[in-house]
Amino acid sequence: MLHSLDIRDILIIERLELDFGPGLNVLTGETGAGKSILLDCLGFVLGWRGRAELVRQGADQGEVTAVFELPSDHPAREVLAEAGIPVSDELILRRVNARDGRKTAWINDRRASGDVLRQVSASLVELHGQSDDGGLLNERGHRALLDAFASHSDLLEATRTAWKARAAAARKLEAARSSLAAVKEEEEFLRYAVKEFDTLDPKPGEEAELDSQRRLMQGAAKIREDVSRAFAALGPEGAEGMMRDADRWLQGAADRAEGRLDAPLEALERAFLELGDAAQGVETALDALDFDPHALEACEERLFAIRGLARKHGVLADELADFAEGLREKLAALDAGEEGIGALEAELAKASATYDKAAAALSKARAEAAGQLDAAMAGELAPLKMDRAVFETRLSEGEPGAEGTDTVRFTVATNPGAPAGPLNKIASGGELSRFLLALKVVLARGADTLTLIFDEIDRGVGGATADAVGRRLAKLAEGAQVLVVTHSPQVAARGATHFRVAKSVNNDMTTSEVRALATAERTDEIARMIAGAEVTEAAKAAALDLLKG
Numbered sequence: 001m002l003h004s005l006d007i008r009d010i011l012i013i014e015r016l017e018l019d020f021g022p023g024l025n026v027l028t029g030e031t032g033a034g035k036s037i038l039l040d041c042l043g044f045v046l047g048w049r050g051r052a053e054l055v056r057q058g059a060d061q062g063e064v065t066a067v068f069e070l071p072s073d074h075p076a077r078e079v080l081a082e083a084g085i086p087v088s089d090e091l092i093l094r095r096v097n098a099r100d101g102r103k104t105a106w107i108n109d110r111r112a113s114g115d116v117l118r119q120v121s122a123s124l125v126e127l128h129g130q131s132d133d134g135g136l137l138n139e140r141g142h143r144a145l146l147d148a149f150a151s152h153s154d155l156l157e158a159t160r161t162a163w164k165a166r167a168a169a170a171r172k173l174e175a176a177r178s179s180l181a182a183v184k185e186e187e188e189f190l191r192y193a194v195k196e197f198d199t200l201d202p203k204p205g206e207e208a209e210l211d212s213q214r215r216l217m218q219g220a221a222k223i224r225e226d227v228s229r230a231f232a233a234l235g236p237e238g239a240e241g242m243m244r245d246a247d248r249w250l251q252g253a254a255d256r257a258e259g260r261l262d263a264p265l266e267a268l269e270r271a272f273l274e275l276g277d278a279a280q281g282v283e284t285a286l287d288a289l290d291f292d293p294h295a296l297e298a299c300e301e302r303l304f305a306i307r308g309l310a311r312k313h314g315v316l317a318d319e320l321a322d323f324a325e326g327l328r329e330k331l332a333a334l335d336a337g338e339e340g341i342g343a344l345e346a347e348l349a350k351a352s353a354t355y356d357k358a359a360a361a362l363s364k365a366r367a368e369a370a371g372q373l374d375a376a377m378a379g380e381l382a383p384l385k386m387d388r389a390v391f392e393t394r395l396s397e398g399e400p401g402a403e404g405t406d407t408v409r410f411t412v413a414t415n416p417g418a419p420a421g422p423l424n425k426i427a428s429g430g431e432l433s434r435f436l437l438a439l440k441v442v443l444a445r446g447a448d449t450l451t452l453i454f455d456e457i458d459r460g461v462g463g464a465t466a467d468a469v470g471r472r473l474a475k476l477a478e479g480a481q482v483l484v485v486t487h488s489p490q491v492a493a494r495g496a497t498h499f500r501v502a503k504s505v506n507n508d509m510t511t512s513e514v515r516a517l518a519t520a521e522r523t524d525e526i527a528r529m530i531a532g533a534e535v536t537e538a539a540k541a542a543a544l545d546l547l548k549g
Contacts (some may be wrong), residue, residue, distance in 0.1 A: 001481045002091075002125070002451045003067045007041045009059035010097075011051075012503070013510045021497040024026050024477035026491050027485045027514070028525055029501030034512030035485045038501065039127070039455060042066065044120035045095045047105065047114050057509075065094045068124055074449050075123040080107070083116045084267040091124075093117070127453045128440060136295040137423055137436075143366075143408040146393060149443055150369030155362045156403070162355035163402040176344050179339040183330050190331045192533070193313075197324035202306050207317035212301040217296040227286055234279040243272060281470045355400070362404045367395055370408075373442065380438035384472060385465045386431065389414050391439075410439070433457045437469060451481045458488040466490040489529040493546035498522050522547065 007016040013033060027035050043050045045064040055062040070076055080087045085107050095117075105112045107120060147156055183190070200535040232238055247268055254261045310317040333340070364368045368394035377391040390413040398407035413420040414431055423435055437457055458469045470491040476482055477496070486492055498517045503510060517525055523543045524535065531539035 001069045002483070005038075005042060005045075005067075005068050006063075007038075008063045009056040010041050010044070010054050010062040010064060011037050011056060012510050013037060013041065014056060014511050016512075016514055017349065018499065018514055020481070020483070022481055023496035024474050024494055025481070025483045025497045025499070026492045026495030027499045027501055028529060031487075033500045033501040033503045034514075036455070037484065037512055038514065040332075040455065042125070042453075043127075044097065045093050045105075046115035046125055047095070048121070048127075055099050060099050063094065064096045065092065067092050068451075071449065076120050076371045076449075077122060079116070079119045083107075083112070083119075085110045085112065085116075091120075093120070102228070105216040123449065125451045125453060127455065128436060128457060139409050139422065140412050142393075144404060144406050145404060145410075145443055146366060146373060147403075149373050150365060152362070152365045152369070155358070155365050159355070159362045159404050160402045162351070162358040163400075166348070166351040166355045169344070169351040173341070173344040173348050176337075176341055180334065180341060183334045183337065186330075187334060190327055190334065194324070194327050194331055197320070197327065200302075200305055200309060202309065202317070202320040202324075204318045204321055207303065207306050207310075210299055210306070214296065214299050214303055217299065224286070224289045227282060229290060231279065231282045231286055234275060234282060240275060240279070243268065243275065247272075266323040346379075359400065363395070363406050364412070366404075366406055366408070370395055376442045377438055379470065380441050381434070384434040384438055384468045386414075386434055386438075387464055388416055389431070389435075390420065391435065392420055433459060433461060434465070434469065436478075437472055441472055449480075451483065452476065453483045453485075455485045456487065457484070458486055458491050462488070463490075470494040487529065489526045489543065489546055492522075492526055492529060493543070493549070498525070500525050519547075 001022060002020050004020065005016075005018045007013045009015075018038075027038060029035050040050050040054070041064050044054060045066045068076075069086075069091055070091050072089075076091065077087050080091075088108070092108055093105070094107075095103060097103050103114075104112065105117045107117065112120075134166075147153075234240060237243075247265070250261050250265055250268070254265065306317050306320065310320055313320070313323055315323050373393050374391055381389050381391065392411050394409045394411055396407045396409075397405055399405070410423055411420040411427050412423055412435055414426060418426075420426070423432060437454070440452070440469060454473065458466055462471060466488040467490040470488065470493065473482060473491060474483055474494040483494070484491060492498065499514050500517050500521070501512060501514050503512050505511075523540060526546055527535045527539040528542035530542050
């Protein structure tokens with residue numbers, strides 16, 4: 001429920017504070033007094049599109065604050081929670097319009113984007129008028145309105161779920177078909193490439209290992225001759241033989257050398273040991289350098305084959321094994337493709353059958369609800385002096401979608417035998433007002449979380465019809481807060497709270513003022529609405545009669 005509205009420096013309003021009550025709130029005043037400006041201000045703080053220039057002349061900025069009371073189950077709470085905005089029983093919306101056109105909004109003292117503000121406001125207020133009726137005149141919204149009237153959210157949700165499953169199955173099938181078609185285009189390449197990989201069978205790390213072996217064998221061919229010469233120089237025909245001769249000669253001379261050759265002989269013995277180690281090491285190296293020339297050729301051939309395959313497919317040599325596995329998977333998918341397509345087609349057929357069943361159940365429920373809605377509308381139109389008019393909800397088959405397969409249109413015939421057609425093309429201004437009011441009364445049953453605003457919906461009607469409109473608005477306000485901008489005294493008399501909008505000029509500055517009226521003041525205002533500029537006693541008496549109901 002809208003609790004209060006605080007307006008500062010907007011258009012011709014300098015400062016205005018309004019406290020609204022539950023039930024029916026009426027706003028009256030002479031034409032041009034500024035009643036529509038109040039709606040502009042409310043629309044501004046709610047994030048609706050409106051006038052571009054709102055700041056009062058001479059002010060730096062304009063500001064509107066609206067305070068709402070939120071029941072514990074109000075849908076706005078969910079929107080606020082999702083946006084990370086603190087939630088309480090009181091909701092404060094504040095929006096500022098700077099002179100340069102910049103607009104800034106706050107929700108419970110938290111900065112809020114325009115999108116969040118509009119999401120919140122959609123669950124708070126609904127505006128209805130003859131020209132822009134918030135969806136009742138738009139055929140694209142008729143199906144949603146019928147669903148809301150029918151309260152078959154379970155059937156609607158089942159249809160949405162089935163549609164999502166059907167769409168997902170269709171996407172999977174289409175993706176599989178596209179993938180299979182793409183793979184078929186490269187089937188010849190795949191089969192040749194997989195055979196090539198299977199023949200070579202490259203392993204991760206193999207390229208580096210082969211390169212190391214190749215370099216080792218190439219180096220061995222160059223140094224083996226020198227190592228062999230060194231081994232010969234160390235052997236019996238070389239250093240070892242000469243050292244043996246030296247040892248024998250020194251041993252023969254040692255007895256006559258008076259001990260002078262003992263140290264050289266010991267050193268020579270040690271040299272024999274070192275020479276043996278050197279010879280053994282060289283011999284081991286020779287064995288390691290001994291290889292089959294064909295092995296080098298085979299190593300180079302495989303190394304070049306791996307590197308060539310990597311260049312051919314544009315991958316690193318170590319990635320060849322994984323790349324080959326990917327090709328094998330594609331080929332396997334190709335070979336098993338038709339079988340997979342068949343399984344996906346069966347899955348789609350099953351999902352389609354589930355959707356068709358859910359959509360059929362929803363269509364049946366809508367057809368039943370359409371009859372109930374038409375009957376309810378007939379009951380509402382009679383008190384509005386339109387008992388000869390016919391309202392009909394027409395269902396036809398449309399394109400399947402998440403909301404089912406039905407197209408819904410609200411049509412009316414204003415006189416017996418007259419052709420039925422869309423609301424905004426068949427009904428006159430006054431008739432349209434009453435159709436919309438009756439439709440809103442029927443559709444709003446149980447929707448007590450919204451504040452409903454009717455902007456001169458009684459335009460073009462008077463007398464007993466205007467009285468009937470006032471009674472239906474009062475009935476509607478029994479379950480929801482309703483704000484009505486009206487020129488009809490019969491409607492104004494039904495208000496639980498009455499505001500009068502007046503315009504004044506002070507120091508060449510025009511301002512608009514709004515004031516809640518006491519009982520006596522209401523009598524005068526309604527008398528003015530009846531009589532015009534000159535209020536007579538008869539008009540006051542008529543006003544009292546209207547207020548008594």
